[in-house]
Amino acid sequence: MxxxxxMFGKSLETVEEGPEQEAQRKAFEDRIAHGxxxxxxxxxxxxxxxxxxxxxxxxxxxxxxxxxxxxAWIGRAPSLRRKMILLAKVQDEAGHGQYLYHAAxxxxxxxxxxxxxxxxxxxxxxxxFNYPALxxxxxxxxxxxxxxxxxxxxxxxxxxxxxxxxxxxxxxxxEENFNKKQGQDLVIRMAHGTLGEKAMVQDAINRWxxxxxxxxxxxDTASPNSAALIRWGIKTKTxxxxxxxxxxxxxxxLEALGLTVPDPGLSYGAESGHWMTGEINWDEFWRVVQGxxxxxxxxxxxxxxxxxxxxWVREALxxxxxxxxxx
Ligand code: ACO
Numbered sequence: 001m002x003x004x005x006x007m008f009g010k011s012l013e014t015v016e017e018g019p020e021q022e023a024q025r026k027a028f029e030d031r032i033a034h035g036x037x038x039x040x041x042x043x044x045x046x047x048x049x050x051x052x053x054x055x056x057x058x059x060x061x062x063x064x065x066x067x068x069x070x071x072a073w074i075g076r077a078p079s080l081r082r083k084m085i086l087l088a089k090v091q092d093e094a095g096h097g098q099y100l101y102h103a104a105x106x107x108x109x110x111x112x113x114x115x116x117x118x119x120x121x122x123x124x125x126x127x128x129f130n131y132p133a134l135x136x137x138x139x140x141x142x143x144x145x146x147x148x149x150x151x152x153x154x155x156x157x158x159x160x161x162x163x164x165x166x167x168x169x170x171x172x173x174x175e176e177n178f179n180k181k182q183g184q185d186l187v188i189r190m191a192h193g194t195l196g197e198k199a200m201v202q203d204a205i206n207r208w209x210x211x212x213x214x215x216x217x218x219x220d221t222a223s224p225n226s227a228a229l230i231r232w233g234i235k236t237k238t239x240x241x242x243x244x245x246x247x248x249x250x251x252x253x254l255e256a257l258g259l260t261v262p263d264p265g266l267s268y269g270a271e272s273g274h275w276m277t278g279e280i281n282w283d284e285f286w287r288v289v290q291g292x293x294x295x296x297x298x299x300x301x302x303x304x305x306x307x308x309x310x311x312w313v314r315e316a317l318x319x320x321x322x323x324x325x326x327x
């Protein structure tokens with residue numbers, strides 16, 4: 001992806017970053033320091049633009065690929081009510097992908113280029129969606145854990161310095177809250193259900209716990225992008241800070257439901273007031289990011305098939321727009 005984003009940014013990089021741009025850069029950084037939003041037409045350093053394209057496009061891809069694990073359960077939902085809720089949730093994720101591709105487009109990259117990079121296997125998307133949803137309980141646990149993790153990240157990004165991304169995040173976070181609630185509701189019901197149901201939900205938590213923690217990204221010591229992102233107010237918290245926030249919030253909730261996490265190293269620091277987890281398996285994380293997770297191939301095959309099957313819709317829309325004089 002880095003290579004592709006460099007490619008997307010190539011023509012942009014030539015327009016700026018000479019020594020004469022120092023004053024512009026200073027004015028730009030002052031605006032960020034004063035909490036002003038940077039808007040699409042504003043001057044911005046090429047690296048700021050590149051970082052945003054990288055991050056927003058990965059985020060958009062994550063929403064779209066994120067439809068797949070749960071989408072597979074729409075046809076097998078146990079009641080009409082649950083089916084409607086899940087349909088709405090998966091539809092929300094498609095909408096989030098839309099907003100995010102639009103936000104990326106404001107930076108001078110086309111949606112086609114971004115999608116091409118995804119389908120060619122060059123673009124990244126969240127590692128967490130490369131794990132399988134094995135049974136109905138996983139739908140609840142994904143909503144509860146994964147969407148909660150996403151909300152913490154997105155609430156932070158709603159304050160980011162780039163206007164279109166921040167505004168997309170406000171709406172996405174609001175919708176994501178409903179998504180989390182459907183998952184939490186399912187988990188609570190299962191946790192208070194029969195012994196078998198409780199065992200099922202515990203099993204799903206055991207499988208999704210570590211992938212959810214990995215979602216926040218590598219540890220700060222191994223996060224090459226964090227420094228620039230934080231300097232420019234794109235991220236306002238580090239990967240480890242957000243991960244800690246998640247652990248501190250979710251552990252007491254799970255405990256209240258009589259549920260545990262699969263971490264013998266988990267401990268509470270009475271002095272720090274924080275829950276400390278055991279070591280995350282970063283080898284596994286990097287394997288999944290590099291395409292060797294349990295479902296990477298399946299996810300990409302599904303995306304490619306969906307893209308092909310949707311070709312006639314895109315062509316029909318283009319023909320219609322042309323006919324109307326819009327294209
Ligand atoms: N899955 C896949 N790749 C990841 C992940 C992950 N969970 N975490 C980090 N990476 C990648 C980064 O993209 C980066 O690769 P790149 O430089 O080739 O682009 C590399 O690992 C190193 O990571 P960092 O330097 O820490 O990257 P960054 O500072 O961008 O932080 C993070 C990663 C936290 C995911 C950030 O990009 C972010 O907040 N993104 C927006 C939110 C998002 O994408 N959420 C997706 C899931 S939410 C949902 O879909 C509902």
